[in-house]
Amino acid sequence: MKPGHRARKSRGRLSPLTTITLVVLAVALSAVAGGFAYFLPAAATALQETGQAVAVASPSPTSILFSPSNSPSPLAVSQGAFTVLLLGSDDDSKFSSDQVLTQSMILVRVNPATKEVTMLSIPRDLYVHLSTGGSGKIDGAYSYGAAGAAIATVEQDFGVHVDDYIWVGLLGLIKVIDAIGGIDIVTSNPVMDDYYPSDIYGNSPYDYQRVAVLAGPQHLDGIHAMEYVRSRHSDLQSDYGRSKRQQQVLQAIRVKAKQLHPSDVPALATAIGGELKTSIGLDRVARLVPLAASFDNPDAIRQVLLLPPYARSGAPDGSLTPNWGLILPLVHQYFP
Amino acid sequence: MISKFLLAVGLAILMAVTSVSSYVYLGSRQSNVVAPPQKPTAATPRAQAFTLPGTIYLAQSGALYSFSAGRFHQLTPEVGWTQPALYPDGSHLLAVKRSGFFSDVFVLTPYGGVTAQLTNNAASPRNAWDTGANAWSFYPRLSADQRTLWMSYDGPKYAGAGYFDVDMAVWAVPVGAPTRNGRAWTTANNYTGGDMQPVPVPSGVIYTKYTYDENGNRTGQLWFTNRAGSAGRALTSTGASCAQPALSPDGGSVAMICTYQKQVSYLTIASWNGSSLGALQTVISDQLVAQPIWAPDGSGIAYLAPGGPAAPFQLWFLPKNAYAPPPPSPVPTPSPSPGGPHNGPVPTPTPSPAPVAPVVKPIQVTTNLGFDATSPLAWLG
Numbered sequence: 001m002k003p004g005h006r007a008r009k010s011r012g013r014l015s016p017l018t019t020i021t022l023v024v025l026a027v028a029l030s031a032v033a034g035g036f037a038y039f040l041p042a043a044a045t046a047l048q049e050t051g052q053a054v055a056v057a058s059p060s061p062t063s064i065l066f067s068p069s070n071s072p073s074p075l076a077v078s079q080g081a082f083t084v085l086l087l088g089s090d091d092d093s094k095f096s097s098d099q100v101l102t103q104s105m106i107l108v109r110v111n112p113a114t115k116e117v118t119m120l121s122i123p124r125d126l127y128v129h130l131s132t133g134g135s136g137k138i139d140g141a142y143s144y145g146a147a148g149a150a151i152a153t154v155e156q157d158f159g160v161h162v163d164d165y166i167w168v169g170l171l172g173l174i175k176v177i178d179a180i181g182g183i184d185i186v187t188s189n190p191v192m193d194d195y196y197p198s199d200i201y202g203n204s205p206y207d208y209q210r211v212a213v214l215a216g217p218q219h220l221d222g223i224h225a226m227e228y229v230r231s232r233h234s235d236l237q238s239d240y241g242r243s244k245r246q247q248q249v250l251q252a253i254r255v256k257a258k259q260l261h262p263s264d265v266p267a268l269a270t271a272i273g274g275e276l277k278t279s280i281g282l283d284r285v286a287r288l289v290p291l292a293a294s295f296d297n298p299d300a301i302r303q304v305l306l307l308p309p310y311a312r313s314g315a316p317d318g319s320l321t322p323n324w325g326l327i328l329p330l331v332h333q334y335f336p
Numbered sequence: 337m338i339s340k341f342l343l344a345v346g347l348a349i350l351m352a353v354t355s356v357s358s359y360v361y362l363g364s365r366q367s368n369v370v371a372p373p374q375k376p377t378a379a380t381p382r383a384q385a386f387t388l389p390g391t392i393y394l395a396q397s398g399a400l401y402s403f404s405a406g407r408f409h410q411l412t413p414e415v416g417w418t419q420p421a422l423y424p425d426g427s428h429l430l431a432v433k434r435s436g437f438f439s440d441v442f443v444l445t446p447y448g449g450v451t452a453q454l455t456n457n458a459a460s461p462r463n464a465w466d467t468g469a470n471a472w473s474f475y476p477r478l479s480a481d482q483r484t485l486w487m488s489y490d491g492p493k494y495a496g497a498g499y500f501d502v503d504m505a506v507w508a509v510p511v512g513a514p515t516r517n518g519r520a521w522t523t524a525n526n527y528t529g530g531d532m533q534p535v536p537v538p539s540g541v542i543y544t545k546y547t548y549d550e551n552g553n554r555t556g557q558l559w560f561t562n563r564a565g566s567a568g569r570a571l572t573s574t575g576a577s578c579a580q581p582a583l584s585p586d587g588g589s590v591a592m593i594c595t596y597q598k599q600v601s602y603l604t605i606a607s608w609n610g611s612s613l614g615a616l617q618t619v620i621s622d623q624l625v626a627q628p629i630w631a632p633d634g635s636g637i638a639y640l641a642p643g644g645p646a647a648p649f650q651l652w653f654l655p656k657n658a659y660a661p662p663p664p665s666p667v668p669t670p671s672p673s674p675g676g677p678h679n680g681p682v683p684t685p686t687p688s689p690a691p692v693a694p695v696v697k698p699i700q701v702t703t704n705l706g707f708d709a710t711s712p713l714a715w716l717g
Contacts, residue, residue, distance in 0.1 A: 019338050022347060030351035034358025181370035184624055184646045186599045188577070189546040189554040190529025192490070192502035194468035208467045210437045212502075214474065214710035215529060215546065215556060216579055216593065217601040217626040217641075219648045233500035236527035237552060248599065256646035261367035307552070 039266060081111040083160060083335060084280075085151055087142060087167040088246070090199070100169075101139040102150060103230070104246050107160065109335050115295050118334045119250070120304040121243030126322050127315040128157045137319045142167075147277070159328060160335045164279045170200060170230075172275025174222030176253065179271035180260060183225060183252035186217045191245075193231040200226070225249055240307050247303050254292060304334060373648045373706025376401045376408035388653060388701065389633055391446075393420040393429060394640075395711035400431055400448060403651070411448030418711040421477050426716050430454075430476040430485075438470035441487060446716075454485055455515050468493055474504065475533045475712065478511070485509045485518075486534040486541060492516070503530035506543050508564065521564045528554060533712070535581050539610045542571070542581045542590065549574040555597055558590070560611065571613045578604065578616075580712070584630045591628040591637055594618070601625045603639060605659060619659040620698060623652070626709040631656075632717025638701075640709045648706030658696035 014022075088104030105122040124139035131152030132144040141153040151162045168176070177183055191213040199205035200223070211227045213220075220228060229249050235241035260268070280288070295301070310327050311320040376396060391404035398414040411417075416434040423429070428451065429444045438459070443452040454476075459469035471491035478485060488504040503526060509518030521541060524530030528546040535542045540562030549555050556579035561568035572578040578594040590613060594604045603625040607614035623641040626649060630637055636655040643650040 013339055014343060016338075019343060022343065023350065026347045026351045027354050030354035031358040033351075034355035035362060037355070038359050038362040179370065181372075182648065184642055186595050186601055186624065188595070188597065189556065190504065190532060192472075192504070192529050193500075194470075194502050195500060210467050210470060210472075212439075212472055212474075215532065215544075216710055217595075217624040217649075218709040219642070219706060234502055234527055234529065235554075236548065241554070251599070252646070256369070259367065259369040259645055259647075261365065261369075263362050263365040264367055264370055267370065 038263075080113070081109055082163040084108045084110070085147075085154055085162045085165040086250070087147065087150055087165060088173065089142065089167065089169050090197075099143045102142040102167075103139060104243070105138065105150070105154070106243075106246065106250070107154065107158070107162070107335065110291075112291055114300075115297065116300045116302065117295060118302040118304060119247050120331065120334065121240075121247060121306070122154065122158075123239050123243070123306055123311055123320050125239060125315075125319045126306070126311055127319040128153060128322065131156055137317070147279070157322075158331050158335070160331060166278040166280070167276065168272075169275045170226060172272055173229075174200070174226050175271040175275060176268070177220070177222035177225045177249075179268045180253065180256045180264075182219050182221045183249065183256050184217065184219050185225070185228070185248055185252045187213060187215050187228060190215045190234075191228055191231050192234045193227075195233055196227065196231055225252075237307070240305050243305055244303070251301060254295075257292070302334065304330070368704075369644075369647065371704075373397075374704045375410070376403070376702070376705050377410050388638065389631060389635065390715060390717040392629075392638060392651070393422070393714040393716070394651065395420065395431075395708040396706055397708075398434075400429075400444075402446070411444070418708055419475055420714045421475075421712065422714045422716055423478055424480050424482055429714065430478060432474055432476060437467060439472050439474060441473050441476040441485065452512075454509075454511065455487075455489075457491065457515075468499065468502075472504065473515075477534055477536055479508075479536050480538070483511055484536075485511050486536050488530065488532045488534065488543075489515065489518075489520075490530065501527050503528060504532055506531045506534045506541060508541075519564045521561060522559075522568060523565075531559070533580055535583055537583060537587070537608075537610070542583070544579040544581065545570075547574060549597075553597055556595075558592060558613070562611075572616070576604075576616060580627055582627075582629050582712075583608070585632055585634055585717075589630075591630060593625050593628065603628055603637065603654070605637075617659065620654065623698070627712045629713040629715050632715055638713060638715065640707050640713070641698075643700065643703055649709040650703060650705055651701040651707065652698045653701055654698045655696050658698070661696075 086104070086106040086108060087102045089100040089102050103124050105124060107120040107122060109118045122138060124137065126138045127135060128138045129135050130141050130144060132141070132149050138153060142150040147165045147167055151165055154160065155162055191211065193211040195208045196211040198207040198209040202209065211231050213224060213228045229242065229246045232238050232242045306327060309323055310330065311322050313320055315321040387406045391402050394401050394403060395418040398416045398418065400411040400417045400420055402409045402411055417431055418434055419432040421430040429446060431442055431444055432439050433442055438457040440457050441454040442450050443454060444450055455473045457471035457473055459466065463469035471489065474488045476485060476487045486506065486508055489507040490502050490504045493499065503524035505520045505524045506522040507515070507518045507520050509515050522531040522543065525545065525547045528548065530546060532544045540560055542558060542560050544556050545559040546554060546556050555574045555577040557574055558571040558578050558581050559568045560571050575596065576594045577597045578592045580593050582591045588608060589605055590608045591603065591605050593601045594616065595601050601624045602618045603620035604616050604618050606616050626640045628637050628639040634656065636653055638651060638653050640649040641652050642648065
């Protein structure tokens, strides 16, 4: 064999050490690539739905831009207490997608240091000064100016600072509960409704259906959990009773979410895609998940409802008149 | 020495296989908590599961199942069947078939064949436009003589279309007769959901009445009445928030759940003398217990409870020793020693240590299923 031929042949081959190194590198890279592909849709959804910038109309004529990066959130600064406004909307075809009412408004204060949570349900029919001008039911604030208007209305009327918001549509709540495999709940009484809106899966958003969620401990899927939290015709306390049920379901979701595995995240993200918006940035979501899991004591979760005499019926259009003289001290006690 | 070309091809194949495997592996690692329940006929009870006596009838996903000798048999298709109840002679089953707008009570053979429809709760065609013109029948039971159907029923709707209050009352209807020939035994509290789960007893009927307590909280109470239309009498307090009564085979005890107005559910038992309950005894306080039922042979109580935190409901069994431990065996007393009368001081018996009763825990009978926890169990001995 000629010397030149041997050299060419040697250049076309690799040593065993180099070969092994390349194989290991290829396996590691491709495994990471597979994982990346698995979590990519979830990451895309998370990036899309979290960290929403919100224009909050301040009580002064100027507006400030409210976003996770610009707002000195107590959580971001010192792991101190922070306040989140939970908004739930009927987002069926009766409404245009950006002009929905918020049927559920819950102000949540989380104190990581003491592991205490306070949930204040704001009656959707409360007659208040809206941040966008004029007065009306508080559930209309979102329809006039999206989350920013809802936050500003709550801040100006209740005298609290809202750090973040989470908005979820009807279908979103159903999908979330189905995606986590349902929730366990104890229904205190049968929830019966002969005129429940058939606007999720019905032919017309103005149709009705019958609902009978029977009493006792049970495992609810998304649609039945929605019926449980949304029906108000059969409750003497109407929206107050409904608020109580909404808080029960939120707690049940939290308990179930603690059982999830990271590999469940893509399916969950797919389920809630487009049905959830939040100002909480992805980085803080990552920090909040273990925080939420550390809240083990159900007695440390305080539920506050603005029952009479905090609010009374008799205001225009069936709305409720707030008794600010009672409400504000209560709010300042739990949302200092 | 390996050729570069061969190595490149090999690495390409290896990377493709590894990346796909990684993706598939992660997908397969999804937790069981989000997995839908299995069908009872597909899932085998765990190897250590023991056999319960007789046959238990349960509901899952709109189908009725029987469970005997460790095996499930599907009795009906998944079309809204729930709340099985036995004929007192064990010859047939009652069950509710529920659709979107109404529910009816049917008679079935023990193998699931429908033999009769006892109620007809669908709105008439001329009222079909009004959802409120339909009615619900739930929790059917038969009297001991098998002539009277007891149930919770929300008809007739006197208030007309658009009336929002829907409250169930306990009705007694002659078997085979139209519901209008029956009679409401109870008067439900408005806007509570009403009166549910009647249990006929020789002296009257025990049922769950839903009400508002003095603080405006909705809660359940066991009530008893012995005459149609009478006011009835509360057996438990509003604070205990008890429901889902089940009478023991000897008629001397009632099992129930009590939630104390929280997101908990304790298995509770109490003695029953035909008109009132004894003190409530909490038997299980660390599970979300639903639908307790006594074993026909008195060997324990079966019930439904989640198989894990926030999980679907499984079948559990609590042996009798857990709530009625056998009395301790008597301490042996010194017997006179043979050989005539003893004139000296009586020897003091050495006290033996008190026997430690073994802790009897509930037994999980099924896994990975998802029983309807609002559907009572029926247990044929």
